[in-house]
Amino acid sequence: MSIVILIIIAVAILFGVRDLRIKFITRPVFSFFKKVLPPLSSTEKEAMEAGDVWWEGELFRGKPDWNKLHDYGKPGLTPEEQAFLDNQVQTALAMIDDFDIVHNRKDLPPELWDYFKKEGFFALIIPKKYGGREFSAYANSTIVSKIATRSISAAVTVMVPNSLGPGELLTHYGTQEQKDHWLPSLAVGKDIPCFALTGPEAGSDAGAIPDVGVVCRQEFNGEETLGISLTWNKRYITLAPVATVLGLAFQMRDPDGLLGDNKNIGITCALIPTDHDGVEIGRRHNPLNMAFMNGTTSGKDVFIPLDWIIGGPQYAGRGWRMLVECLSAGRGISLPALATASGHVSTKTTTAYSYVRQQFGMPIGYFEGVQEAMARIIANTYQLEAARRLTTLGIDLKVKPSVVTAIAKYHMTELGRDVMEDAMDIQSGKGIQLGPKNYLGHAFMANPISITVEGANILTRSLMIFGQGATRCHPYVLAEMEAAGMEDSAAGLDRFDNLLMGHIGYATRNALSSFGNALTGSVFSSTPVSGETKVYYRHMNRISAALATMTDISMLIMGGDLKRKEMISARMGDVLSQLYLASATLKHYEDNGRQHDDLPIVHFVMAQRLHFAAKALEEAVRNFPNKFVSILLKLIVFPLGNHFTLPADKDAVNLCVNMMKPSPARERITFLCGEFEGDTSGIAEVEAAFVAKYQAKDLYKKLKAAQKAKKLPAKLPMPDLLDKALAEGVITDQEHQQLLDTDKLRLAAINVDDFDKL
Known part of the structure; x- marks a missing residue:
């Protein structure tokens, strides 16, 4: 016992006496940190610093402030x-x-x-x-x-x-002049814009664009003008074939020093009328047969004045920062909106079609194989809508949550793909036969477009989410990196010492929290709500602390190599992403007024999110390159094993049965499917059949009972069966007509288009 006490006293003195701590702890750690600090390119550094840290910062730090999440308010329309x-x-x-x-x-x-x-x-x-x-x-x-x-x-x-x-x-x-000139004409559609960023050699690595603008003097409008000679070759540019004004990103260089000593100025953005001399708008692409305008643009030695740079000459070289900040907002709105629409359409039509379409004498929606897929559609749609609302809320709060929007872009487009695949599997022939009545086919074909553009999903997952989040969201790492890079090494060491002590305390708290919650099933963890969802907040506290612990140890052991360990980085990014999606789900439930009939969906979604988060953690621990550390992490994170499981079969059945009937819960999860008078689309058709058949459900039960009692034949075409039922007095004239009308709607809904020739 005395030896233990002496060790404790020695450790307390070592950490408590500043001079000793700096000599024996801080200085060696400082040197190690400078050595393992990952090298950052200028574009990586700009991307790292662009945007703001928002709710993802809470999730990353091991102890989320759930009241802060609920206090953000809820999105709404003016x-x-x-x-x-x-x-x-x-x-x-x-x-x-x-x-x-x-x-x-x-x-x-x-x-x-x-x-x-x-x-x-x-x-x-x-x-x-x-x-x-x-x-x-x-x-x-x-x-x-x-x-x-x-x-x-x-x-x-x-x-x-x-x-x-x-x-x-x-x-x-x-500039004010640029705004006054361009924005009014863009607002009324007199000018159509496009933005040329990507090309044959620069897709996801847009920072490596080879297109060049060289500062020079040339004649412009009859006067010698200081400007830029541009050469570019761009591909995949949406609206390019019809654009009247071209936004262009290029590498700006000043080899003759006309603007100063900096000869490689960097990525710059300019605005050029497409009828300007030398601008070429090429032919259209065919993006998976979608009809939106997408094509090419190029130019060789095209001269523009300096004041065509967006923001004016003072913004030369600042284009990458501008693009990253604007891209982070755009990818949190546009592509997630498309994915969410796919979810709403898939849920509305699949729940209806599964009730209308019969096989083996019963609606296909009552087959458990169909219910397994349909439950995923419903849950993923709820998740998509929840994430859409939370992400746009963050943007509307005037933050630029770059990590959040990367999460939204990647996971929501992937969920959109999953939803469409399940819907196509269930609706099968209805989905694959293209025609005016097909409401799935084009959206299904378009999915890879969303997954590819604005950063390919594979790279977004493996490089961006955790790579940027680990540094930006961590309360100490970015500040420690800045201290390590200070020119005054003494001042840097002093600042690093203060940060290191806070970091050690932070890491210790998270490790203890992760371990303690794992042993106790998170029952002592705090929660901001009561009722059936409180357990989810507790489990998310545990996973958040485990992620923080895993992050600290990974950065300590692997240092700069971590960004090259893309599979581990991707899995830890998945943990953060699942926590974000789960947060959105719980907030959506609260914002909707804790609707009781939403609970089956919430339970299903949360079981999925926690399972996927825990599975990603488990796989990251199992594949950790240092086996001793892997064992240690498993002891901290999963001392009793991983017990987060997917939803039970009965939950899927319950979810589907509740959704295969008109209800407020179904309306809430499909409200984006616009309804209007005179709609003759397939969506309206299958919905009309669904409502009519549900209203006639008691009459169908009456027919079934008569067949069971041998009053009616077991197998007859529906019109003949109805005539027989009327003749036998099983149904009245009015009921006979209602069932005939319903069957007409049902056949129209399940039939597909055909053509004389294609």
Whole structure:
């Protein structure tokens, strides 16, 4: 015992006496930290510093402040935004014939283009003083989502001018002269913008763009002018074939020192009219047969004056920071909106179709194999809507949550893909036969587009989410990196000492919290709510602490090599992502007023999120390159094993049965599917059949009972069966007519389009 006491006293003195601590602890750690500090390129550094830390910071630090999450408020629409949805958006939906757009025109009809321009669909983010709508991120997302339930091509056409592009860049960074010149014409659709960033040699690694602008003097408008000679070759540029103004990202160089000593100025963004001499708008691409405009642009030795740089000459070389900040907001709105729309359509139509479509004498929705997939559709749609709301809320709170939007882009587009695949599996022939009645096919084909653009999902998962989050969200690492990089090494060491002591305390608390919650099943962990969802907050506290512990140990052991261990990095990013998605789900449940009929979905979603988070942690621990550390981590994180399981079969059955009937819960999870008078689409058709059949459910039971009692034959075509039932007095004349009308709607819903020739 005396030896233990002496050891404790020695440790206390070592850490408590500053001079001793600096000599024997801080200085060696400081030297080690400088050695293992991962090298960052200039573009990596700018990406790391761009954007803000928001709710993901709480999740990353091991002890989330759940009250802060609930205090953010909930997203909502202003009266003006709601009126736009009720009027202009509804009118636009009635004008859309997606089959005609994709298969006949390969373009939007002229009247829809004109309506979008006239009504400000391309000006959702432009300030009102320039003639724009100046809508919130949530309204922007909701508008795009509603349009996407009817046409991905139309939704992308609206989405792009309101995402990364000239409108957003000018609003945030443009000179007053640039704003006054361009924004009013963009707001009314007189000018159509596109933004040229990616090309044959630079996709996800957009920072490596080879396109070059060289500072020089040339004649412009009859005068010798200081400007830039540009050469570029861009691909995959949405709206390029119809654009009148081109936003261009390029590497700016000044070999003759005309602007100063810096010869490699860096990535710069400029705005160029497409009718400017030398600008080439090439031919269209064919993005998986979608009809939105996408194509190429190029130019060789195209001269522009310096004041065409977005933000003016003072923004030369600042383009990458501008792009990353705007991209982080755009990818939190646009692509998640498309994914959420896929979820709403899939849930609305699959729950209806599964009730209407019969095989072996019963609706296919009562087969457990179908219910397994349908439960995932319903749960993933709830998750998509929850994440859409939380992410746009963060953007509307005027933060630029770069890690959150990377999470949203990756996971929501992947969930959108999962939803569409399950819907296609269930609706099968209905989904694969293209035609005016097919509401799944085009969205299914478009999924890889969302997954590919604005950063390929594989790289977003393996490099961005954890790579940026581990540094930006950690309360100490970024500050420690800055201290290690200070030119005054004494001052850096002093600052590092203060940070190190805080870091040690932080790491110890998280390790103890993770271990203690694992042993006790998180029963003593804090929770901000009572009722059936309180257990989820407790488990998320445990996983958050485990992630923080895993992060600290990984960075300590692997240092700069961690960013090359992409599989481990991706798994730890998955943990953070699942915590974020789970947070969105719980907040959505609270924001909706804790609706009791939403609980089966919430339970299903939360069981999935916790399982996937724990599985990712378990796999990261198992694959940790240092086996001794792997054993230690397993002891801290899973001392009793991993007991987070997927939802039970009975939960899937219960979820599906509850959703295969008209209900407020079903309306809440499918509200983005716009309804309008005279709608003849397949969505309206299958919904009408679903409602009619549900209203006649007691009559169908009466028929079944008569068949069971041998009053009616077991197998007859429906019209013959109904005639027989009427003749036998099983049903009345009125009931006979109701069932005939219902069967007519049912057949229309399950039939698919056919053509004389293709």
